[in-house]
Amino acid sequence: MGETLLIKNAAELVTCSGSAPKTGAAMNDLGIIHDGAVLVEDGIITKVGATAELLSAITGPVDKEIDAAGKCVLPGFVDSHTHFVFGGYRAEEFSWRLRGDTYMEIMERGGGIVNTVRDTRLASKQELKELARKRLDSMLALGVTTVEGKSGYGLDLDTEIKQLEVMAELQGEQAVEIVTTFMGAHAVPQEYQGRSGEFIDFLINEVLPVVAERKLAEFCDVFCEKGVFSVDESRRLLLAASKLGMKSKLHADEIVQLGGAELAAELAAVSADHLLHVSDEGIRKMAETKVVATLLPATAFSLKEPYARGRVMIDSGVPVALASDFNPGSCFTGSIPLIIALATLYMGLTPAETISALTINAAAAVDKADKIGSIESGKQADIIILEHPSHLYLPYHIGVSIVETVIKKGKVVWS
Ligand code: NIG
Ligand code: FE
Numbered sequence: 001m002g003e004t005l006l007i008k009n010a011a012e013l014v015t016c017s018g019s020a021p022k023t024g025a026a027m028n029d030l031g032i033i034h035d036g037a038v039l040v041e042d043g044i045i046t047k048v049g050a051t052a053e054l055l056s057a058i059t060g061p062v063d064k065e066i067d068a069a070g071k072c073v074l075p076g077f078v079d080s081h082t083h084f085v086f087g088g089y090r091a092e093e094f095s096w097r098l099r100g101d102t103y104m105e106i107m108e109r110g111g112g113i114v115n116t117v118r119d120t121r122l123a124s125k126q127e128l129k130e131l132a133r134k135r136l137d138s139m140l141a142l143g144v145t146t147v148e149g150k151s152g153y154g155l156d157l158d159t160e161i162k163q164l165e166v167m168a169e170l171q172g173e174q175a176v177e178i179v180t181t182f183m184g185a186h187a188v189p190q191e192y193q194g195r196s197g198e199f200i201d202f203l204i205n206e207v208l209p210v211v212a213e214r215k216l217a218e219f220c221d222v223f224c225e226k227g228v229f230s231v232d233e234s235r236r237l238l239l240a241a242s243k244l245g246m247k248s249k250l251h252a253d254e255i256v257q258l259g260g261a262e263l264a265a266e267l268a269a270v271s272a273d274h275l276l277h278v279s280d281e282g283i284r285k286m287a288e289t290k291v292v293a294t295l296l297p298a299t300a301f302s303l304k305e306p307y308a309r310g311r312v313m314i315d316s317g318v319p320v321a322l323a324s325d326f327n328p329g330s331c332f333t334g335s336i337p338l339i340i341a342l343a344t345l346y347m348g349l350t351p352a353e354t355i356s357a358l359t360i361n362a363a364a365a366v367d368k369a370d371k372i373g374s375i376e377s378g379k380q381a382d383i384i385i386l387e388h389p390s391h392l393y394l395p396y397h398i399g400v401s402i403v404e405t406v407i408k409k410g411k412v413v414w415s
Contacts, residue, residue: 014355018360183223196230293318311348
């Protein structure tokens with residue numbers, strides 16, 4: 001037996017166990033064990049159950065014990081959609097939006113993503129890495145044990161690779177596990193203005209092969225949006241990426257209804273994200289094909305847009321995940337407490353559905369539900385402990401974190 005960790009006496013052990021991703025009523029079933037305990041051996045969960053039973057099943061000594069009496073224990077949160085590697089800031093654009101300009105108006109007059117592209121191209125890899133590391137540290141303190149991160153602020157070969165390398169290097173240098181996504185199709189760069197199709201050709205011919213060869217990304221994502229990349233261009237890119245072994249994600253139906261959700265279902269994408277303006281048909285098709293709908297309420301909040309129809313999606317059988325979309329333009333926050341507040345107060349999700357959406361379904365959104373997202377025997381020991389006895393204290397505490405301890409692969413990494 002290797003290094004062991006025992007967490008015992010948890011007032012509420014939220015396991016989120018069961019088949020994944022969770023859909024419909026199963027999202028409300030958190031698999032709670034009262035007075036629960038977890039045994040971890042060499043970073044892997046080996047026993048889960050009631051404390052009394054589990055203690056009697058343990059034969060040898062354990063290396064470390066945590067008494068979680070009066071506390072709630074849950075799987076670590078998975079933030080399955082972020083853009084955390086970028087240079088520069090766009091605070092002035094935010095002030096323009098407060099004045100009434102829309103996100104797309106700013107983009108159309110040459111601002112938005114391309115501003116961050118300029119600053120990210122100018123930044124050294126070391127500068128980007130230090131900024132990104134700080135952002136990961138803040139996420140960890142909120143209970144995030146796995147994060148997905150996208151490139152897409154380079155839009156040229158060197159800078160896209162630089163962003164992906166930053167994530168590859170940070171993997172293992174700090175506690176948050178990183179799932180990497182290539183999003184070269186995040187905007188049309190100035191040098192390809194009005195030639196989005198040619199830019200897609202460039203990505204397919206010049207960039208994707210390098211990303212694949214160097215195994216720098218597990219997923220490929222695209223901003224499928226009116227005035228950015230069409231459904232046909234998105235399809236072409238994602239099919240080319242898929243031939244090289246990358247799985248698909250889409251920024252779908254965020255600003256207008258374009259058929260992004262339908263495309264996600266057609267391509268059997270792992271997730272379709274945003275979906276503020278998804279059609280009924282898109283919802284039906286995503287439910288049928290079990291594409292994870294990753295909803296990003298902090299972006300809707302920050303853009304003052306209506307929230308995605310999360311209630312309808314869950315009731316229609318779509319597996320729903322929640323994520324932050326942390327980025328320098330539409331949503332400068334990785335706040336899990338804010339997401340929990342918005343999902344419960346404004347999207348009609350129950351506290352239990354919200355937790356399923358941030359754990360097991362978010363793990364499914366990065367195709368890792370077999371390894372993380374729940375507290376079950378055989379899974380990686382990514383666990384958080386709250387300072388209060390029940391998961392109901394999460395939405396009840398508005399905008400502040402009640403995470404007390406964060407455990408990654410069986411080790412306490414933040415407390
Ligand atoms: O998910 N919609 C496109 N991408 C980001 C925004 C990125 C940015 O504005 O820098 C999003 O909202
Ligand atoms: Fe995004």
